[in-house]
Amino acid sequence: QQRSIIAIDGPAGAGKSTLAARIASRFNLLNLETGAMYRAFALKAIENGVSPEDAAGLEALAASSSIRLEASPDGNRVYLDGVEVTSRLRDNSVTDAASKVSVHPAIRKWMVRLQRELGENGRIVMEGRDIGTAVFPDADVKIFLDADPVVRSQRRYEQIEAAPAAPIAAAESVLREMRERDQRDRTRALSPLQPAADAVVIDSTSLTLDQVIARVEEIIRERL
Numbered sequence: 001q002q003r004s005i006i007a008i009d010g011p012a013g014a015g016k017s018t019l020a021a022r023i024a025s026r027f028n029l030l031n032l033e034t035g036a037m038y039r040a041f042a043l044k045a046i047e048n049g050v051s052p053e054d055a056a057g058l059e060a061l062a063a064s065s066s067i068r069l070e071a072s073p074d075g076n077r078v079y080l081d082g083v084e085v086t087s088r089l090r091d092n093s094v095t096d097a098a099s100k101v102s103v104h105p106a107i108r109k110w111m112v113r114l115q116r117e118l119g120e121n122g123r124i125v126m127e128g129r130d131i132g133t134a135v136f137p138d139a140d141v142k143i144f145l146d147a148d149p150v151v152r153s154q155r156r157y158e159q160i161e162a163a164p165a166a167p168i169a170a171a172e173s174v175l176r177e178m179r180e181r182d183q184r185d186r187t188r189a190l191s192p193l194q195p196a197a198d199a200v201v202i203d204s205t206s207l208t209l210d211q212v213i214a215r216v217e218e219i220i221r222e223r224l
């Protein structure tokens with residue numbers, strides 16, 4: 001009966017992805033990044049000229065879209081209508097559109113259904129914004145990883161700078177855009193970003209990644 005579902009939620013830049021990857025490899029679980037699915041659909045909306053505000057247009061587009069997420073040792077692979085789009089999902093335009101398309105209830109319901117199918121066999125770490133509250137409210141372990149917004153945007157800025165062919169990003173615009181996306185995540189009508197009642201909330205503002213990982217490993221060992 002033991003399914004082993006670990007839910008990791010929280011805002012951008014809190015360190016969820018790195019934490020999820022490390023926990024997955026430590027406990028031999030599949031790591032599934034749900035944000036990549038919203039990003040793939042946002043890419044499709046951009047390519048089809050559907051505005052991220054056009055609820056009906058997005059819903060129609062979703063009905064003819066196939067999104068598949070695959071865990072692999074070097075991260076998740078994402079397929080949109082059968083074509084791998086993994087390397088195209090980190091563009092600023094996609095990041096912005098993903099934040100906007102994910103507000104629409106019909107899109108969220110579709111994604112939640114896909115994510116439940118993906119995770120139904122268990123032995124997964126699933127990372128996102130609503131895993132513990134909406135996708136798997138009965139997850140074995142729920143972690144809500146938070147951090148001060150200035151620290152989160154600083155970490156994100158350093159990631160952008162470290163990337164090959166890094167675009168010239170201004171630190172203030174990273175902070176401003178992150179605050180806008182946070183606000184959208186926290187105030188949407190359906191499953192806004194918030195810790196589940198039974199989540200363990202970890203504030204990583206003044207913790208190192210290794211400290212966060214150690215704490216989460218301890219929680220998982222107690223519960224699984």
Ligand code: C5P
Nearest residue numbers: 034035036038098099102128129130181
């Ligand atoms: O985590 P990531 O930045 O890749 O997610 C992209 C966007 O998808 C986020 O800004 C968020 O608005 C949305 N998202 C969501 N629910 C999830 C995962 C991501 O609404 N479970």
